[in-house]
Amino acid sequence: MTTTPSAPSSGEDRRRAISRVAGLVLVALGVLAVGAAVVDLVGGFDRTVAVVPVEGLPDRVAVDNGPGLLWLAFLGIPMVLVGGAGLLYGYLGPPPTTPLEPGTCRACGRHNGPEATFCDSCGSRLVAA
Numbered sequence: 001m002t003t004t005p006s007a008p009s010s011g012e013d014r015r016r017a018i019s020r021v022a023g024l025v026l027v028a029l030g031v032l033a034v035g036a037a038v039v040d041l042v043g044g045f046d047r048t049v050a051v052v053p054v055e056g057l058p059d060r061v062a063v064d065n066g067p068g069l070l071w072l073a074f075l076g077i078p079m080v081l082v083g084g085a086g087l088l089y090g091y092l093g094p095p096p097t098t099p100l101e102p103g104t105c106r107a108c109g110r111h112n113g114p115e116a117t118f119c120d121s122c123g124s125r126l127v128a129a
């Protein structure tokens, strides 16, 4: 097996990286969806206003059956919320509910002695227990 020195924390790093990308994509798609719904809604009003009664035809025959993309807003808003949560997780780091053993390196995961001040493997300063 060949593992890089940073292997112990790479799982968390990968989850956070995925969370950042997925969060960004979800927020972007959600904003686009809400934007499309708003544009369609506004455009729908415009079309409704623009109806010109034509003699011999019922008033509403011409144009509109209302905004057809409003459902996108109901899709897009949760996407923005979920994506935002993903971005927060990706950028703010792990929740502070993962206590490390004394002497464990946060940077590379190496277990040093409980009295160690710096990591034997990567040289990072260790958090005091």
Ligand SMILES: [Zn+2]
Binding pocket: 105, 106, 107, 108, 109, 110, 119, 120, 121, 122, 123, 124
């Ligand atoms: Zn280290």
